[in-house]
Every structure is written in C-alpha cells, then in structure tokens.
Amino acid sequence: MSDNFPPMTSVKRWLVTTNHKDVGILYIATALFFLLFGGVLALLFRVQLWTPGQSILSGSGFNQAVSMHGLVMVFWFLSPIASGFANYLVPLQIGAKDLAFPRLNALSYWFYLFSGLLVGVSFFQGGSFEGGWTMYAPLNVPMYTPALDASTGGTATILALTLFVFSITLGTVNFLTTIHRSRAEGMGLWNMPLFTWSWLLTIWMMLFAFAALLAALLLLATDRILLTQYFATHQGSSLLWAHIFWFFGHPEVYIVFFPALGIMFETFQTFTGRRLVGRKWVIIAMVLVAVQSFLVWMHHMFLTTINLEIKTLFMATTIGISLPFDLMVFALIYTMVKGRVRFTTPFLFSLGALVLFILGGITGVFLGAVVLDYEFRGTYWVVAHFHYVMVSGVTALIAGLYYWWPKISGKMYNETLGKVHFAVYFIGFNLLYFPMFLAWETPRRVFHYGEGMQIYHQMATVGAFILGGSFLIMFYTLGKSLVSGPDAPDNPWEYARTAEWAIPSPPPLENWPGRPSYRSGHLEFVDDTAESAAATDGGTATATDIVQTGHGHELDTHEHDEEHADHASIWPMGIGFGVFVFFLGISGLTSSVAALIESLDPEYAEAAGLSGAVSYPYIAITLTGVAIMGYTLFQFGREQFTAPEMAIAERWPFENVGNTKLGVWFFLASDVIVFGAFIGAYLFMRIYEGWSSWPTVPPSAIPGLVNTYVLLTSSFTVILALVMAQRKNKKGLLATLSITVLLGLTFMSIKAWEWGQEFAHHIFWFTDIHYSMYFVTTGLHGLHVLLGLFIAVFMIYRVITVDAYLEDSRPVEFFGLYWHFVDIVWVFLFPLFYLM
Missing domain, CATH: 1.20.210.10 (Cytochrome c oxidase-like, subunit I domain)
Structure with a gap:
C-alpha cells in the first residue's frame, strides 16, 4: 500500500x-x-x-x-x-x-x-x-x-x-x-x-x-x-x-x-x-x-x-x-x-x-x-x-x-x-x-x-x-x-503542453490529484466525489470541484474514496532471479546432452565427432532454478495485489473487453507468430528439399489421432468449468477442472509413449532435420500443454482453499482462451506431421 x-x-x-x-x-x-x-x-x-x-x-x-x-x-x-x-x-x-x-x-x-x-x-x-x-x-x-x-x-x-x-x-x-x-x-x-x-x-x-x-x-x-x-x-x-x-x-x-x-x-x-x-x-x-x-x-x-x-x-x-x-x-x-x-x-x-x-x-x-x-x-x-x-x-x-x-x-x-x-x-x-x-x-x-x-x-x-x-x-x-542543481518548476519549458508538465516535478506516487479529464477540450482534474454528490442533489459540480491546471494554478487536493492501489511486490524480482538461475543452468547442459547421445546412438556420435560428459554442477543449477521459479510463481499467484481499472476512460476500440482479457488476446497474438514461425520453418525446409521426398516422421498416425480427440474433449471440459463457475457450483468447477487436468496428462502420457516408441526405432531428435523439426515443434506444443496443466492445478488449489472463481468467473474464461489456443495449434500440427 x-x-x-x-x-x-x-x-x-x-x-x-x-x-x-x-x-x-x-x-x-x-x-x-x-x-x-x-x-x-x-x-x-x-x-x-x-x-x-x-x-x-x-x-x-x-x-x-x-x-x-x-x-x-x-x-x-x-x-x-x-x-x-x-x-x-x-x-x-x-x-x-x-x-x-x-x-x-x-x-x-x-x-x-x-x-x-x-x-x-x-x-x-x-x-x-x-x-x-x-x-x-x-x-x-x-x-x-x-x-x-x-x-x-x-x-x-x-x-x-x-x-x-x-x-x-x-x-x-x-x-x-x-x-x-x-x-x-x-x-x-x-x-x-x-x-x-x-x-x-x-x-x-x-x-x-x-x-x-x-x-x-x-x-x-x-x-x-x-x-x-x-x-x-x-x-x-x-x-x-x-x-x-x-x-x-x-x-x-x-x-x-x-x-x-x-x-x-x-x-x-x-x-x-x-x-x-x-x-x-x-x-x-x-x-x-x-x-x-x-x-x-x-x-x-x-x-x-x-x-x-x-x-x-x-x-x-x-x-x-x-x-x-x-x-x-x-x-x-x-x-x-x-x-x-x-x-x-x-x-x-x-x-x-x-x-x-x-x-x-x-x-x-x-x-x-x-x-x-x-x-x-x-x-x-x-x-x-x-x-x-x-x-x-x-x-x-x-x-x-x-x-x-x-x-x-x-x-x-x-x-x-x-x-x-x-x-x-x-x-x-x-x-x-x-x-x-x-x-x-x-x-x-x-x-x-x-x-x-x-x-x-x-x-x-x-x-x-x-x-x-x-x-x-x-x-x-x-x-x-x-x-x-536548482529545483525544477512543474513546467520549465514555456511551450510544453503534454499532461506530465501539469503536475509537480517529480510527480507524486499516485500521479494525479483527481481524475484527469479532457471532456471540455483541455486538461482538468475532476473530483468525482463532488460530482457524484452534486448529481445526487440534482445539481452540477461547482467550479471549485473541477480545477484546470496550467501556469499559476494550484492542483486539487481532495481525498478520493476510490480503491487504493498497491505498489509493492517482491515476487517479480524472485521470478526473474529464478529464471536467471534456470537459464544459467541449461546453458551448460550441451556436454550432458552429448553424453546422452553417445549412449543412445554411439555410431552417430562417433561419426559426428560428439563426445561429452555429464555436467553435474550445471544440472544442479538447473534444478535449483526450477525450484526457485516454482516457489516464486506460486507465491506470485497467491499474493493479494490491487491494481484497479480506471472507472471512466476512453477505451476505443476495446470498450467491452476487460484489461486482463485484452492482455490475454495480445499475448496469444504474439504466440501465433511464434508457432507460425515454427510451422513456417517446417514448410520452408520441406519445400526446399522437395515436398514429396520429405518423410512422414511418426511411424504411425494413431497416437496423434487419439491425442487430437483427447485435446478437443479437454476444450469441452474447460467450457463446462466456466459454466460451473458462473453458476457458483464449486463441486462442478472442481470436477471439470480436474477432468481437464486428467485429459492433459493423458495427452502428455501418450506423447511420451509415442516418443519412446520412436526412440526404440532409432528415430532421434538429433540425427537429421526431418526428425529435429518433428520433435522440436511438437515439443514446443507439449511445453504449452504443460504450462496449462500447471495453471489448471493452481486454479484447483485456489478453488479448494479460498473458493476462488465462484464470485468472479473471469479467470476461468481467460484460462480457457489459452487452453483453446493450445488445442487449435495441435489441430494444425497433427495433419502437418502425421498425415502429409
């Protein structure tokens, strides 16, 4: 606070x-x-x-x-x-x-x-x-x-x-x-x-x-x-x-x-x-x-x-x-x-x-x-x-x-x-x-x-x-x-006209003495409390309640009853440190991977001149980073932090979309480009080599087809979870979220079994570009599924401990947007790698 x-x-x-x-x-x-x-x-x-x-x-x-x-x-x-x-x-x-x-x-x-x-x-x-x-x-x-x-x-x-x-x-x-x-x-x-x-x-x-x-x-x-x-x-x-x-x-x-x-x-x-x-x-x-x-x-x-x-x-x-x-x-x-x-x-x-x-x-x-x-x-x-x-x-x-x-x-x-x-x-x-x-x-x-x-x-x-x-x-x-240096005035430049020059230098923590408004065509600070009282009495706000800023004007200093914003949290720094440790750890795992390749395919390793040894210090650093990330992300999710939306604001063209939902949309738009680049890389390399000469990597399309049905079913259970949250049905919400998690785990289990079968047939990620593209692209999708599972498990924890999402079901909707996106990506990947 x-x-x-x-x-x-x-x-x-x-x-x-x-x-x-x-x-x-x-x-x-x-x-x-x-x-x-x-x-x-x-x-x-x-x-x-x-x-x-x-x-x-x-x-x-x-x-x-x-x-x-x-x-x-x-x-x-x-x-x-x-x-x-x-x-x-x-x-x-x-x-x-x-x-x-x-x-x-x-x-x-x-x-x-x-x-x-x-x-x-x-x-x-x-x-x-x-x-x-x-x-x-x-x-x-x-x-x-x-x-x-x-x-x-x-x-x-x-x-x-x-x-x-x-x-x-x-x-x-x-x-x-x-x-x-x-x-x-x-x-x-x-x-x-x-x-x-x-x-x-x-x-x-x-x-x-x-x-x-x-x-x-x-x-x-x-x-x-x-x-x-x-x-x-x-x-x-x-x-x-x-x-x-x-x-x-x-x-x-x-x-x-x-x-x-x-x-x-x-x-x-x-x-x-x-x-x-x-x-x-x-x-x-x-x-x-x-x-x-x-x-x-x-x-x-x-x-x-x-x-x-x-x-x-x-x-x-x-x-x-x-x-x-x-x-x-x-x-x-x-x-x-x-x-x-x-x-x-x-x-x-x-x-x-x-x-x-x-x-x-x-x-x-x-x-x-x-x-x-x-x-x-x-x-x-x-x-x-x-x-x-x-x-x-x-x-x-x-x-x-x-x-x-x-x-x-x-x-x-x-x-x-x-x-x-x-x-x-x-x-x-x-x-x-x-x-x-x-x-x-x-x-x-x-x-x-x-x-x-x-x-x-x-x-x-x-x-x-x-x-x-x-x-x-x-x-x-x-x-x-x-x-x-001498103290700076609020506006040291004679013709500066943007809003930052209308408040003290440096600005106060909360920026504004009232609510900034350009309703009249120039910057004013509005006392919403006074306006509300005047409207209740059938009158209008007085001139003293709306103070124009500019040269020689004092700012309105009325207290406001709006929700108070928080300004402090240690967990962003903690998450940043955890990711730093994790990345530092995996930066040194190449030698360990080379040693793994030697054990999986000695002939390939010898032909490629690969030799390595397991790097236990870097493995330990990686696991430490994972532990720090897990703890700090969990505390970040649990923390009560208030960041109120502006009650009155210009929001074109997104008037009917909340802040968090719009943020999820923007994030997914960038993720579309990420997957688009991965898929584009596959198409580019396949066309470069010759479309028909490119082998279909998975020996069988059956595991991919089953996983398609599994993910599509999980999308349906996420929709049911949102319905249960809107109806304030705690047991129904827990059940549908739990089924979604089970379906996600089923998807990951089938994928793990499939990769195991491919390894048994000496289909590895490192031997050539065809296999690399299959394993890396589907692996990126698998990481998205895994992230979704972590979020879903955390949501179940919140429902059990604090009855979360029953009064406000929007977080379930936002999770659903992410989960549906992951499912749609798989609908593209399945025919691309398994059928074509």
Missing part, C-alpha cells in the same frame, strides 16, 4: 516497486549502464583497428567484442532506454495512474536486468558469443566452436536474448492494454501526444517482430543445447535463419527509431513554440511505416539465391517505405522554419538527430538498390549507414533524457554543460562514423584492411574516444544536477 511504501532512498523500494515511474527510472539507469558496457567493447576493437592486423585482442576476442557490442547496444541499451521513458511518461501523458498490470511491468524489468547479467556471465563461461550480432547460420551453432565447453558462453548469450524477449513480450502486452483502455476521458487516439503515438506503434511492431525473434532463438537454443539440426545442415539452413531473423530485424530498426522520432516531435513542438506541421499526416505516415516494416525484410538478402523478380519487388517496397519518412522529415523542418526556435540542449540534440538521420537515410537508399547492394553489402558502407540511422536515434534519446530530466529528477541541469556535451558528441559522432563511408571497401567484422584505409580507421578510432568522452560530460552534468 502507498501508506507504508518505502521511500526512494530505501534499497527495499527498488526491489519491490511496481510503480510505473520507479520502473521507468530502473530501466533508464540500467540501460545507461549497458551503454557504458557496449561502449567499452567498441573502444576495445577500435583500438585493435588502429593498425591492420592483430594487436591487443585475439581473433576470438575481437569477434566477441564486435558481436557483443552490437547485441548489447541494440537489445540492452536502445530499446530499454526508450522503454524507460515510456514507462515513466506514457501513463502521465494519457492520464493513467499506472500501467494496466503493475506487477507484470516490474517482472518485465527484472527479466531485462537478469538477461543482461546473464550476458555478463557468458564472458566467464569459456567466451561469449562471437558469431556477429545478426547470428548468421551456420556460424551460430556449436560445430563452429572449437569445443563443446567453449560454446557454453555463446549459449548463455542466446538464452539471455530469449529472456530479454520474454521481458519485451510482457511489456508490449502491458502497454497495449494500457494505451487502448486507460486513456483519460476525452482523449481519443488522434488526440494522444506524439511520443505516446510513436510508442503505441513501436509496441505493436514489437508484439509481432520480437515473437519472430523468439522463435528463431528457441530454434537456435535447441541446436546449441539439444544438438538438433535446424541450422547445422546444408539444406537451406542459412536461408531459413535469414528469413526469420530479418522478419524481426528490419522492423527492429523502426522499433528503435520510433521512440526517438516521438521525442523529436515533442521537443520540436516545445522549442519552436508551435504545433507540429501536418500532425495528422505525420501520424498516418508512422502507421504506414509500421505496417510496411514487415514487408521489406528481404532487402537484407539480396546476395542470396532468391530470384531476381522477388528481389526487385523488395527493392520497390524498400523505396516505398522511405516516402513516409520524407513526409516526417519535412514536417519537422517546416515546424522549425515557422516557429521561434530556442536552442536549448534538448533541441540541439533533436536537431542533430534530424541531420544525422537524413544522411543515414540517403546512404541507405544506395543499399536499397539490388545492383549497388551487391557492391556495398558486407562492407563498412553498411556499418556507417547503420550507425548514422541507429545512433541518430540515440542522439534523440539523449535529447529526451535532457528534456524530461527536470520532471524525473525534480532538478535543473547546467545548460552550458549540456551544450558542451552536444558539441563534443556531434564532433565525435561524425569523426567516428563518416570516415567509414570513405573506408567502405573494408570488409565488416575483420581486423585486416588495406594500407590505404589506415588513416580513415585511425580517424574513426579518435572519434570513438571523443564520442565516449562526451558521455562522461553527460554523466557529470546530470550528477551535478542531482547533487546541487
């Missing part, structure tokens, strides 16, 4: 908090740490590139530094710092008191933090991943690592990325539910601030793009841990990885850049003193880019064997996606031209981001042409273009840090130091990246280059240290502000 919520100076607060502002601060602080981590890795290999050839790093060390620099910057810095701003500001901008699911928001952060810690640990497990940040096959599998033991750190990196995607998925479901169902009265989608608009489109892209990445990572993890054959064959494996990865990878560019674009829109409006020119068309342009981002992935694959007609089509979509960006760039320029510009630190960084992005976009057009891409692909031209686009986004994110620093910290920073930071940053940026265009003939990810290129690489290295030094100025500026 907020009455005894720990103060911000307490360590306990940061371990238990679920408040969106605290989580936002945690995200920002952690992302800045990973900025330093990734930056140090970059400085290491820039020193290596001072002269051509090996110097301070070994070949493996150089590959690790380059690969992990890319992974850390893209995944653990860029997206999370934007998520930090969104956590802090989106609820404030839309008039919400918190996100829809505060505990899941905290869990998202802890998954992010522990995924980053797992990356750090990977360097001490024989070496981290060294196959490039794009993780191209077949360089991403253990056969290209000198020994199985040395692949442990690389596997830990893949699992860290998987945990990071779990974090992203929780965050996207949470934000989508919040923005679509918790906007203040009178705030339609068109009226949302542009930063919130940019974030809404970002999380829609995240929901589907990161699901594709999750599928790719799960397939890669099975190759690295279970030694399956997805990316270790010559049967189209590298092309399969490229398709799945770049279906994620190209939307990721816009996922990273859209929040930066939203910051540019906000700061340009504030520091030019005028509304963004063409605001409606800018929003439409962003929507078009978000949709088109999933239609251009193959321009990363122009050098593959895809036929020319397809390449030409994707060249056209690439050019097409640049057109909405032209509109957005011109909107920013015209806003600046028609306004009265004040060159504050946030505006300088936003303007710098615009200039850098224009250059990055122009150089990217070269790569969008098939013929030029043949020349530039795999060279430093791509490195320079990529950084001019992505790090221009970083430039705008720094603008956001300065822009919202007074609101978050309650302190003003030294404007002169801020401008010095910008000057050093801008010089360092261009000295680092522009020479790469001139040294474009240098191959990527190697430390040998022609002597004529040395001057450009030395300029870039000097620029790298200047750019890195600029961040020391930033940290000094912000640290000095925290320690001795």
